[in-house]
Amino acid sequence: MDDDRHLRETTVSRTELLRGQLLHVVRDTVRLPSSAQATREYVLHPGAVMVIALLDDARVVLERQYRHPLQQVMIEFPAGKLDAGEASLACARRELHEETGYSAREWAFAGRLAPTISYSTEIIDIWFARGLTLGERELDEGEHLDVFTATLPELQAWCRGGEVIDGKTLVGTMWLQNVQDGIWSLDWSGEPGASTDGVAAG
Known part of the structure; x- marks a missing residue:
């Protein structure tokens, strides 16, 4: 799991397919680990x-x-x-x-x-x-x-x-x-600027 280069794809180019009020859809041309090329269509989302x-x-x-x-x-x-x-x-x-x-x-x-x-x-x-x-x-x-x-x-x-x-x-x-059940813990905070960093799930 420390070296996943044999699994990674590299983006070669991108084409925009749709930019609607909600969805932004693109098609990427990618280079596979085998050096062959393929396309990937997916939605870009802000989270x-x-x-x-x-x-x-x-x-x-x-x-x-x-x-x-x-x-x-x-x-x-x-x-x-x-x-x-x-x-x-x-x-x-x-x-x-x-x-x-x-x-x-x-x-x-x-x-x-x-x-x-x-x-x-x-x-x-x-x-x-x-x-x-x-x-x-x-x-x-x-x-x-x-x-x-x-x-x-x-x-x-x-x-x-x-x-x-x-x-x-x-x-x-x-x-x-x-x-x-007490299996996973949470780090509670009342501060308005509370960060997602350092939160434990133990």
């Missing part, structure tokens, strides 16, 4: 965050939102895309407040998730939040979602039963389980 927000009674904040590509209402943790130049924690604070109305006293960075490594550069930062205070939501125009709470056993049952199939929410449930 995103997901928030696992814990109430004082250990319930978590969830959303129900219609996802048009799958034509289905999904159960998800609050999440959203980074704005240009926006820090990860600032995005997490903003998305939690805008979508659910909650603000948090303490935050902890948990880890990162690459949900679609074969066709997107998207990386989702996973944040935990606690010490919640409920205020007014500020949904984007055209955004419609329900906010509700659930216990970890309820969420696990939905994951096992297929009611939850969203990849980031499945991963978030695993993180939540390990944190609640």
Whole structure:
């Protein structure tokens, strides 16, 4: 694993295929380790965050939102895309407040998730939040979602039963389980400028 040169591809050229309001799709010509060439089509993504927000009674904040590509209402943790130049924690604070109305006293960075490594550069930062205070939501125009709470056993049952199939929410449930079981630790901070550096998952 220390030397992966026999696996790496080198980009030779890039062609832009689509630049829409949400998606930026490119096609790269790459040189393979064998020196042959191939093409790779994928989505350039600015990154995103997901928030696992814990109430004082250990319930978590969830959303129900219609996802048009799958034509289905999904159960998800609050999440959203980074704005240009926006820090990860600032995005997490903003998305939690805008979508659910909650603000948090303490935050902890948990880890990162690459949900679609074969066709997107998207990386989702996973944040935990606690010490919640409920205020007014500020949904984007055209955004419609329900906010509700659930216990970890309820969420696990939905994951096992297929009611939850969203990849980031499945991963978030695993993180939540390990944190609640004391297997993985979190470094909580109330500082607005808290960094993702030095966070332990032990």
